[in-house]
Amino acid sequence: MNTTPPATTPADAGGRPVRLGLRENWPQFTLLVVVNVCVGGLVGLERTTVPLIGSETFGLTSDLAVFSFIIAFGLTKAFTNLAAGALTARFRRKQLLVAGWLIGIPVPFALAYAPSWGWIVAANVLLGLNQGLTWSMTVNMKIDLVGPSRRGLATGLNEAAGYTAVGVTALLTGYLATGYGLRPIPELIGVVFVAAGLALALAVRDTGAHVALELASHTKALPTGAHTGLRTTFTRTSWHNRSLRGASQAGLVNNLNDGLTWGVFPLLFTDHGLGLAAVGLIKGLYPILWGLGQISTGHLADRVGRKPLIVHGMLVQAAGFVLALALLDRPLLAGILSAVLLGVGTAMVYPALIASISDHAHPAWRANALGTYRFWRDIGYAAGALVAGVLADALGLSATVIAAAVLTAVSGLLAARWITEHQPAAR
Numbered sequence: 188m189n190t191t192p193p194a195t196t197p198a199d200a201g202g203r204p205v206r207l208g209l210r211e212n213w214p215q216f217t218l219l220v221v222v223n224v225c226v227g228g229l230v231g232l233e234r235t236t237v238p239l240i241g242s243e244t245f246g247l248t249s250d251l252a253v254f255s256f257i258i259a260f261g262l263t264k265a266f267t268n269l270a271a272g273a274l275t276a277r278f279r280r281k282q283l284l285v286a287g288w289l290i291g292i293p294v295p296f297a298l299a300y301a302p303s304w305g306w307i308v309a310a311n312v313l314l315g316l317n318q319g320l321t322w323s324m325t326v327n328m329k330i331d332l333v334g335p336s337r338r339g340l341a342t343g344l345n346e347a348a349g350y351t352a353v354g355v356t357a358l359l360t361g362y363l364a365t366g367y368g369l370r371p372i373p374e375l376i377g378v379v380f381v382a383a384g385l386a387l388a389l390a391v392r393d394t395g396a397h398v399a400l401e402l403a404s405h406t407k408a409l410p411t412g413a414h415t416g417l418r419t420t421f422t423r424t425s426w427h428n429r430s431l432r433g434a435s436q437a438g439l440v441n442n443l444n445d446g447l448t449w450g451v452f453p454l455l456f457t458d459h460g461l462g463l464a465a466v467g468l469i470k471g472l473y474p475i476l477w478g479l480g481q482i483s484t485g486h487l488a489d490r491v492g493r494k495p496l497i498v499h500g501m502l503v504q505a506a507g508f509v510l511a512l513a514l515l516d517r518p519l520l521a522g523i524l525s526a527v528l529l530g531v532g533t534a535m536v537y538p539a540l541i542a543s544i545s546d547h548a549h550p551a552w553r554a555n556a557l558g559t560y561r562f563w564r565d566i567g568y569a570a571g572a573l574v575a576g577v578l579a580d581a582l583g584l585s586a587t588v589i590a591a592a593v594l595t596a597v598s599g600l601l602a603a604r605w606i607t608e609h610q611p612a613a614r
Contacts, residue, residue, distance in 0.1 A: 208334060219345070232374050354470075354478055357470045416555070436605075441598075485539075
């Protein structure tokens with residue numbers, strides 16, 4: 188639904204009248220999509236090679252030690268997501284986007300030339316800061332631009348761009364590692380992502396005026412005395428509101444799966460005889476399908492609702508873990524089929540979860556609600572790596588896959604119980 192601005196409509200920094208809608212803002216929306224390609228490409232550097240760098244280059248024998256880089260990344264990104272919502276009250280979204288890219292400049296060089304594993308872990312702290320700021324701002328800015336009626340499509344396109352880039356980069360680094368070794372060539376392609384991302388971020392226009400327009404036209408007034416700060420929004424999103432709670436736990440388990448497979452799958456499938464190129468294919472296929480699938484699932488979430496995609500998507504992911512073990516005597520087939528189901532299931536879930544959070548949050552506290560949701564979602568990276576490391580050291584890699592299947596199925600059932608539909612048009 189397009190919004191025609193009245194005479195008092197806020198103007199952007201250049202004095203241009205502001206309107207909500209994808210068609211009205213397609214140049215800036217497209218620019219932000221390309222920015223998120225660079226965001227996803229930078230984190231995609233690690234999907235295939237870094238677990239193997241830990242075990243083969245630095246000789247780490249504990250799986251928990253190998254997965255420590257994912258824990259560092261997940262914790263940093265989660266807390267940065269949480270802070271990003273609050274920071275939007277003090278800084279413009281564009282400023283935070285540019286800051287995220289400046290923080291990310293050292294990452295590819297540290298991954299390529301780190302003299303010890305500690306440097307890899309430190310690089311992932313910077314990567315978490317980079318991803319928390321840049322990905323949060325691209326999500327918020329796209330939602331700002333399109334308005335309430337196209338949130339599913341907007342988030343779908345945003346996540347599609349980012350995670351397709353993750354997958355393509357994971358695939359590319361696997362093939363480069365086959366020909367040139369685990370380091371430094373595969374990691375140095377990240378320099379291109381950082382340079383392009385920073386340049387494009389400088390060209391983006393801020394979306395603060397779009398938020399002001401939506402607030403002015405919002406049909407549901409903020410209740411008198413309602414608190415919009417981070418502390419209140421955090422408790423509201425994490426527990427008090429059933430739908431927000433249901434979406435937050437599903438996001439956590441979804442990224443727990445990603446964090447677990449990030450560390451476990453390269454080790455599991457190389458243990459069963461696959462080479463770097465095959466592992467790169469498996470690790471690339473999962474986020475590519477996750478990314479491309481969101482183009483249609485984001486739009487579908489606007490048509491059929493958020494809840495069906497969330498519930499069924501979690502159950503599809505659980506089935507993907509079951510297949511990974513059931514067919515492990517044929518590891519390439521097991522990896523590919525598992526990656527397909529994990530990718531499709533995550534594509535169903537991802538944009539629907541963000542859109543569901545946006546549906547249930549008033550624009551006055553939506554940035555903090557999204558920050559809280561993204562905090563819990565990305566804590567899943569650290570939780571997945573921690574669970575994987577402890578279980579793998581104690582019981583073996585297969586036990587971690589079984590645990591992920593069970594947790595994912597339970598999360599889908601909780602989402603079915605807690606989440607309710609709340610269409611934007613009914614506000």
